[in-house]
Amino acid sequence: EEKTRSSYEQKLQNTQHSVSKKLLETALAKQSNLIASADVTTTQELLELAEKVGPHVIALKTHIDIISDFDYEKTITPLKALAEKHQFLLMEDRKFADIGNTQELQFTSGVFKITDWADFVTSQVIGGFESLDCFKNVGVVAIIGMSSKGTLTTSSYREEALKVALSHPNVIGAVSQNAIPEEILLFTPGVNLADSGDGKGQQYNTPEHVFKTLHTDFIIVGRGIYKSDNPEQASITYKNEGWKAYLNSLEK
């Protein structure tokens, strides 16, 4: 007999972490499992995208270090206001990958002060268990497997990385292109309805595929939304496709 996945309601019952709860509650309230990746390079583009897609996503994923005119007051203050207005979380895709002390400095200092505004962050686990201790006030999404062609996240790497992720109390989830144990949330990028790749190593799957085969929880979509002629409409399409695929994945 084929195993079914747990529903968001069941996962909500079983989770302790406040950020996991907020994500799952937001998913249920908005009937959305979509995270938009805002890989844009100016404050204006970032805020415009957040305003358009905000109502339809559970989180906006940022690469805050690609914003060329970054200014804490002009970039983060209005971004936080939009997150509040449209009820989405802020996911900073920093992919920390150093020793604990350095990650702590990168997380709290510099111009970005990620600790002050991000609800959750991505991190490699290559620095080992204790390297994740500094992310006490946020959720950590551990990078387990990458979507790009030729990635070194082999099955033996993923197995070891998962041990670190599953044992650390700050970890709420994983980024992977493979199924993971259900006690943490699965985030899957490399999702696009129109393309199979980008000519730079990225490999795409459809929402249907990642829910059916990986039992993912949340899809991450970048260019499928922000490069679209109508980003708001595209976010609605991915939201609906993602929700439909989730509901289908609940059936045996």
Ligand code: 5IU
């Ligand atoms: N991202 C991936 N694949 C990965 C990891 C992160 O695509 O394995 I880890 C990020 C990179 C980009 C977004 O910010 O997710 C995907 O954007 P596109 O949908 O435009 O390819």
